Amino acid sequence: MNNANPGRVDNDNAGQVSNLSETANNMPGRGRVDNLSYGDNPFAPTLLEKRKRVKELFAQYALGAITISLVLPVAAILGFLLVKAWPVLGFSFLFDNPANRMTAGGIWAPLVGTFFLVLISLSAAAPVGILAGVYLNEFARDNWFTRSINLAVMNLAGVPSIVHGLFGVGAFVLFLGLGRSLLAASLTLAVMTLPVIITSTREALAAVPMTFREACWNMGATRWQTIRTIVLPNSISGILTGVILQVSRSAGETAPILFTGAVFFTPVPSHGWGSFFPYGLDDRCMALSMHLFTLATQVRGVSDEYLYGTAVVLVGLVLAVNSASILLRGYLRSRKKW
Amino acid sequence: MLGRVLKRWSSIALIVLLPTALAAGCGQSKDSSTAIRNEGSDTMVNIAQAWAEEYDHKHPDVHVQVLGGGSGVGIASLIDGNCDLANTSRKMKPDEIEKARQKRGAEPREIVVGYDALAIYVHKTNPLESISLAELAALFGEEGTLTKWSELGLPPNSQGSDKIIRVNRQSGSGTYFFFRETVLGKGKDMKLASVDANGSKDAVSLISHTPAAIGYSGMGYATEDVKMLKVSRRRGEPGAAPTLENARNGIYPITRPLQIYVIGQPAGPVKEYLDWILSPEGQEIVMQLGYVPLASKESSK
């Protein structure tokens, strides 16, 4: 190209234009603008590039605004809940039983109930879920049966919580004859949390490199030995994360326990051994999520602070457990040796 | 090597024994006490909870488990054998009595524990003072045509919207049944498209947040944000307010008994609990919660 004569068109081949600035300025739909001279600065942004940059900045800020607009209102709402609940929150709120027709006192009985619901449901779901994940990742062959198991896991995860409640009533309360009880409610919650435990176990196991297993097999270890000694310990972070996440889910769900074992009220001892173990397996229990529902819709004379306080404790519990799981995940990941 | 073995077995032992110990702890603390399962009416759930709370102070070895959900829940549970005492704010229907007889093998017995005046609530800014049964029927009944506040004589758009928002109860609620039978008449249905509240308190709470709403709930659920209307039997007559006296002497047209149903003859801890409910202590609680206790000659049977 001849830089001394910027306006000149070099006709190398018939009709082909090689002076780019001229081409750009002669694009259809554009008015003629001053010729940008490549001789001054070949890297100066063209009009097209300037427009693109504006569009990109606009997109960046617009999308950023969208993201903030999701996060900020929720943060504002949670902050509002906290502010309204502030007068009630305190040590005694957590450790006192509901008193004075459930309009005062604390939330100890529902808190203990939720604790036991979560404990028993995870004790049932975690072993089954982890072993199922082990099966799917280590033993299953890639055939139609395995694909249908994967499909079943995904569908189990998507079943509405009230349908889990119906299943709980049909299978545990009526069919197994457990009646409305802590055990029936826990088992219903266990079935609900099973698929996520299976999926997270499977993903955690898949993240362990194949070379680890191959090294074990080379030394003559059997499949279970390999899993037990190498694969499981190395994937424990992912498995634990999945299990802990289900703690918060079991604590927060109301629909599955509505008709399988949770009650409006049952007296719980305020001191002593009995206050820590107030519910037998065949007793009905109070639960935090149910308590929030009944306070909002059935209990008369409850002050707003008390209501918001219960909501804040529930949200706080759930967020605390999830944050702990995220921290644990980060910590274990940083300790990984590969 | 021994150390390794011990470490392995102790961790297995810990994982196995800890949940077992917890579960055993769960089971054990209950062996020495009895449970009375009390389910049913939402109107009565707060009274039931208060009874359970007071009774627990007196008899710590008996714990009463209270569940609300509606009179329908209580009756269904009683029939299915899931509860011992069913609170209801309406009488059991003949087919329900029949089903109970068949499934449980004994006759359900009814014990009246108090009375309730069903109050008609509106938002506190609503200028309406009184309403008649006929107008209520025209409003809530399926065949009725009353839908706007202006038809009741209020200035248009005084409540933010001329359309009347009807706050109803869920269809299994005893309050719903009683209202339907008493106000609309036997064999009539409620108009659909009402906002169905999830409990007696929920109904009042919804009305307190909604200026254009009108609904019904137990008189014990009144708060300062709602107003109770006087109810007259016929249009144009002066209405009666839902007070204790008006409910007792029948001037207030929408009064109903609150009862507990039990299958067969009550015995043991259940009988003691029922006796206590009918005693002056139990009835005191009924009054504290804003309901009408039994007249003194009816109680302590």
Add this chain to the structure above:
Amino acid sequence: MNDASTPVKTTDARRPGIARRTVVDRAEPLIEGLIRLCGWSAIVFVFAIFFFVFWGAKSALFGGVSLVEFFTSARWQPTSEVRPEYGIFALLVGTLSVTVLAMAFAVPLGLGAAVFISEFCPGKPKEILKIVIELLAAIPSIVWGFIGYMVLGPILIETTGAAVGVNLLNGGIILALMSVPIIVSVGEDSLKAVPDSFREAALSLGASRWEIVYRVLFPAAKHGLLAAVLLGVGRAIGETMAVLMCTGHAVQIPRGLLDPVRTLTATIASEMGESVAGGMHYSVLFLIGLVLFLITFIVNLAADLVVKGVRNEQR
């Protein structure tokens, strides 16, 4: 000699590295059997759920109610003394309208946030945002219902002049806030799964970041993004407690955004306890449960097939 008749020595002083055959290893076939059994548990439970819900619904399904009336009538009067009517059309419309409204809010917001987090966000804020979205997903449904009922309801009456604060709009907003985290996380995963070579190729042609997103990533990740939306839809359809408290629970076909509606899930939750086991009302509620199960099954199946379509294409 290593044949099966000679027991392997459990310890060998000359070769201390040999794996010691412990009790646990001896039980290996049993353990493998147990693992296999657990592996089948997911299928067992899905079938069990379908079976029990179906069993509960059978008296309604086989002759109890006319299925045509069930699906097309808007009259839901299950406890009528005159003539119990079990038409769920209004409830179906309720579920559908709340879900569609929620998706109308959630899809642009969720996909926008997913794109932002994936493409426009530098390292540290990205991690923080991802954690925040994950925590958002954890908020229980009853708390969302509580928020809609106590906080959003009065706000709606003030700002939109609605007759009642718990209505379709309230439910739609709350459901949107609940479905956004799942759309964001699955969407962000699928955007991350697009190979970097695609982005690099576009960059080398002079594309800006927005153009990369719009022209390259959306077409490449469209299956994953569609799956994200479908999973969000599944979540919205299946939600119970939040809609029970925020939608106004009214059996009617809404004529505007400010009308209260009722969903299928809320109907089951509020009426389940009061129906006698084995009665027709009970059975119809299980039938509704069956309908819900099938709807979410189809939505999840669609999401799964869509994602499989990705794998087939990229092969």
